[in-house]
Amino acid sequence: MKNILIKLVPVFMICSSISxxxxxxxxxxxxxxxxxxxxxxxxxxxxTKNLELTLIKQIGQLFYTQxxxxxxxxxxxxxxxxxxxxxxxxxxxxxxxxxxxxxxQFDCNNAADKKLIKQFELQLINGLKSQ
Numbered sequence: 001m002k003n004i005l006i007k008l009v010p011v012f013m014i015c016s017s018i019s020x021x022x023x024x025x026x027x028x029x030x031x032x033x034x035x036x037x038x039x040x041x042x043x044x045x046x047x048t049k050n051l052e053l054t055l056i057k058q059i060g061q062l063f064y065t066q067x068x069x070x071x072x073x074x075x076x077x078x079x080x081x082x083x084x085x086x087x088x089x090x091x092x093x094x095x096x097x098x099x100x101x102x103x104x105q106f107d108c109n110n111a112a113d114k115k116l117i118k119q120f121e122l123q124l125i126n127g128l129k130s131q
Contacts, residue, residue, distance in 0.1 A: 029079050030096030036080035037094050037101075038120045040087030045108035045117055054125050055080070093120075 039051045059077070062069055083094050091105040106113045 027096075028076055030094065030099075032076040032080040033083040033094035034096060035124050036083030037087040037092070038117065038124055039080070040084035041091065041093065041106055041108075041117045042121045043084075044088055044091070045106075045114050051121050051124055051128075052084075054128050058128050058131065 035051060035055060039049065039055075042048055042051060059073055062073065086101060087093055090101070091107070092101040092103075093106070094100075095102050106117060108114060
């Protein structure tokens with residue numbers, strides 16, 4: 001019995017670490033989708049790419065210091081640009097809590113919507129710069 005437990009402990013540890021990585025990957029995917037949406041809306045409403053450029057700079061530094069993260073980052077960038085395209089076409093952003101795009105469209109002619117988009121952009125940029 002003791003030998004079986006000794007053999008199973010590494011298996012449980014591996015399974016645990018894989019499931020934690022999946023949860024972390026899901027959270028990161030949600031964040032990149034949200035950033036993509038906000039980036040698309042700021043490009044539409046403000047004609048700027050500040051969030052996108054800040055993200056690309058951060059990713060460049062990550063590739064330089066941790067090139068082994070390349071495959072994971074490719075997937076996250078795909079999520080970012082996919083959500084950006086949806087935002088630019090439909091004027092909606094990803095909601096990680098509901099795992100769907102919001103129903104309400106943002107309107108670049110609405111001052112409250114523009115202010116909210118800008119606030120989101122600034123929060124995300126500040127978060128990226130603090131990492």
